[in-house]
Amino acid sequence: MSEHAHPSRLLYVVIFLALVIGTVLTWWIAFKNLGIWNPVVALTIACIKATLVILYFMHVRYSNKLTIVTVCAGFFWLLILITLSLSDYLTRVLNVG
Amino acid sequence: MSTSQTTTTDHHPALVHQFDSMEQQKEASTLGMWVFLLTEIMMFGGLFASYLIYRIKYYDAFVAGSTSIDIKWGFANTLVLIGSSWTMAMAVWSAQNGRRKGQVYFIIATMILGAAFLGVKAKEYYEKYDECHIPGHVIGKGFNAWGGCSATDKSLGNIAEDIRIPPHGDPNIPEASAELTAKQTEIFFSFYFAMTGLHATHMLIGLGVLTWLLMRAKRGDFGPEYYSPVENVGLYWHFVDIVWIFLFPLLYLISRHAHAH
Amino acid sequence: MSSANENVMPEKHYLNDNYGIRSWLLTKDHKRIAVLYLLTITFFFFLGGLFASLIRLELLTPQGDLFQSDTYNKLFTEHGVNMIFFFLIPSVPAVLGNFLVPLMVGAKDLAFPKINLASWYIFIVGAGFALAALVSGGVDTGWTFYTPLSSGFVRTPVIAMGVGILIAGFASIFTGLNFIVTVHRMRAPGLTWGRLPLFVWANYAASLIMVLGTPVIAITLILLVLERGFHIGIFDPKLGGDPVLFQHMFWFYSHPAVYIMILPGMGVISEIITCFSRKRVFGYGFIAFSSIAIAVFGFVVWAHHMFVAGISVYSALVFSLLSYAVAIPSAVKVFNWTATMYKGSVELATPMLYALGFIGLFTIGGLTGLFLAALGLDVHIHDTYFVIAHFHYVMVGGMVMAYLGGLHFWWPKMTGRIYPEGPAKLAALITFIGFNLTFFPQFILGYLGMPRRYHAYPPEFQVLNVLSSAGASVLAVGFILPLIYFLWSLRYGEVAGANPWDAKGLEWQTTSPPPTHNFEKTPVVTEEPYHYGTEQEVPVVH
Secondary structure, three states: OOOOOOOOHHHHHHHHHHHHHHHHHHHHHHOOOOOOHHHHHHHHHHHHHHHHHHHHHOOHHHOOHHHHHHHHHHHHHHHHHHHHHHHHHHOHHHOOO | OOOOOOOOOOOOOOOOOOOOOHHHHHHHHHHHHHHHHHHHHHHHHHHHHHHHHHHHHOHHHHHHHHHHOOHHHHHHHHHHHHHHHHHHHHHHHHHHOOOHHHHHHHHHHHHHHHHHHHHHHHHHHHHHHHOOOOOOOOOOOOOOOOOOOOOOOOOOOOHHHHOOOOOOOOOOOOHHHHHHHHHHHHHHHHHHHHHHHHHHHHHHHHHHHHHHHHHHHHOOOOEOOEOHHHHHHHHHHHHHHHHHHHHHHHHHOOOHHHHOO | OOOHHHOOOOOOOOOOOOOOHHHHHOOOOHHHHHHHHHHHHHHHHHHHHHHHHHHHHHOOOOOOOOOOHHHHHHHHHHHHHHHHHHHHHHHHHHHHHHHHHHHHHOOOOOOOHHHHHHHHHHHHHHHHHHHHHHHOOOOOOOOOOOOOHHHHHOOOOHHHHHHHHHHHHHHHHHHHHHHHHHHHHOOOOOOOHHHOOHHHHHHHHHHHHHHHHHHHHHHHHHHHHHHHHHOOOOOOHHHOOOHHHHHHHHHHHHHHHHHHHHHHHHHHHHHHHHHHHOOOOOOHHHHHHHHHHHHHHHHHOHHHHOOOOOOOHHHHHHHHHHHHHHHHHHHHHHHHHHHHHOOOOOOOOHHHHHHHHHHHHHHHHHHHHHHHHOHHHHHHHOOEHHHHHHHHHHHHHHHHHHHHHHHHHHHHHHHOEEOOHHHHHHHHHHHHHHHHHHHHHHHHHHHHOOEOOOOOOOHHHHHHHHHHHHHHHHHHHHHHHHHHHHHHHHHHOEEOOOOOOOOOOHHHHOOOOOOOOOOOOOOOOOOOOOOOOOOOOOOOOO
């Protein structure tokens, strides 16, 4: 079934403004010293922006389950690649000898 | 249930032979584009995974490299690309709602913003070329982040020195150590160019596809009963935007707070 | 099985619907594209086989006296690259899958016929680059392209070969994408997921792997090419890079790739076993879900190729455990096939001979994989002939047998002709004998310590090597025979009729060869799959 609901023009503008605010926020926070939290905050904001684009600009909010599964599968597989590779590098220090 | 659909008088001119209805065609083409984007996630993902591993291994060099690229261009480009995502979404909305002029204008706007992005990228690349920060020794004068190599201003691009200059650099860092870190920034720049280069290639292809879409939109191909090409090109474009949303903090914002300038 | 008198070739079918080279090179018909792929990969099979022959010739004697070591390196590299990327990976999906998936789901074509044709052209371009690399001297890094050997040391055309492989990878991505969308969106009315043929499930699972894994090797090869071309140091330790990172990224795809190769073959076996046991498949659901399980699990075991490469011991432990887990769904399939045959009415037609060969040889190959997945044992047998024997058992004893079985099973459907059964059975037997003679000694050689990729070896290994080379010549006969009699059958073979095997499945409900648009009327499915031996043997087309 094709999506019946679509974002209105107003909603598109709201999302656009949210993305702009997110970008400005990312810039501003980058210059504050939060130590180890800087990259965490930056990536969290990036994830939120990406989610907004996916849900509203890419209409996933109004899409069928298969689309949602496809999107999640992509990120899940990326996670497999990243975590399993990192699991090698991050545990090497513990190697004996 | 139904038997085979014979062509009837309401057979839309854009319906291709292997599908039984426009709805099936739309669902199939949209799923096809999503599966394609899945492959793109994995392709960029390989670069992101490798980037992460080296960022952990060579953190100081990544900080130094990130500091040496001009943040204002990255920031501007992020806004430009987000804007182009909005215009693209509006182009899809226009097609969905039968606004012929709107479709055309918004597609053109998307293309202009996309071209602007690429223009800025070209400028950034040129700056890196001038400062001899292009990795390897095939392009330009060869990688050099520790001695005045720039043709425009000898003081540009000397990362080894920037690491030690107060108030943001630390003069207590020994020269040899700063030079080693500067050498290691070659890996940072390898990823910078590989990731932004792959991204820019996707944008170029996107511009090409948008040109094709524009021609069809001008011809009046799209309307409420048939707009999936616009929507699917939109999906591609938004994906390219999302990649940049992650590239910006990962490449431009590593530990900026210590090196505010 | 066929009633000879009433079998007549249909007047118009996909092969004679349109004549001329343009009608073939610009076709959108999935069946014609399957034939194009068949011709292409057959060429690469024999090319890869040529290199195998040269390898086995060299290994007849302990000294490296036929070829210099540099040349020998090129032989095994070209053998591996051509066989894996240009024969095995496309074999069942691009030939049998392309031909059968739309028929089996009751559709007129795949979801994106133009993309299907594009995938063949992309494959040809990739193959062109690979052949260019061959002709300009050949690559000698091993098909695994480990860095920094491939990125900085050798003077061979690694870039051309890398580009060729990555382009061919895009062809497989497009095939996989097409299959996924077709299976989701183009099934005939009444064809629920629970009624799909297992061949479709298998190709669907393989398509998931194609779509998720291939992009990673694409980007890895791009980085390799950049490193070689621009002398940057992503994988080169001299410049601060990490060669193990290359291996991680390479194997992230290349391990799931072996499941791309074997899953469609397993799908073929499911179809053959049920038909020639005249019995419905035992545990349909288990076989279907095991295909998906293999596809998913296959992605988390890749570092078992890297146990001795310097990865962390803890990471190796995890990968070893997961590698044991991935064997389970494969074993489930073997049990289910065997159970299908139990108390069935088994007919030993040629496809069934290949299927039986598959079950035995794949089991041996799969079990020896577990030997390799054991950390302690792997230290001893890694990079020896044990590994070579293991993967040839699964790839040749398994996959190639499945491919040949499938070709025999569906040859009547594709061409309208039956191959001669006598020579075919003989060829199957010769292949089985030749295969085991070639590769079983290699298990022993590996266990005794003979390393792979060496053209010279200690004299005490000669007897086993001679046995292996003798077996290879027998195997070659087994492979050449089908080429001859298949071609013969196109002209002189008995006309097949729509369903010479009396098999269930939508593809048998249309003529042999099928018309271009597959079915006169879209079929409606009301029965469970493989309803052999049930009361209601009604034809499915309404």
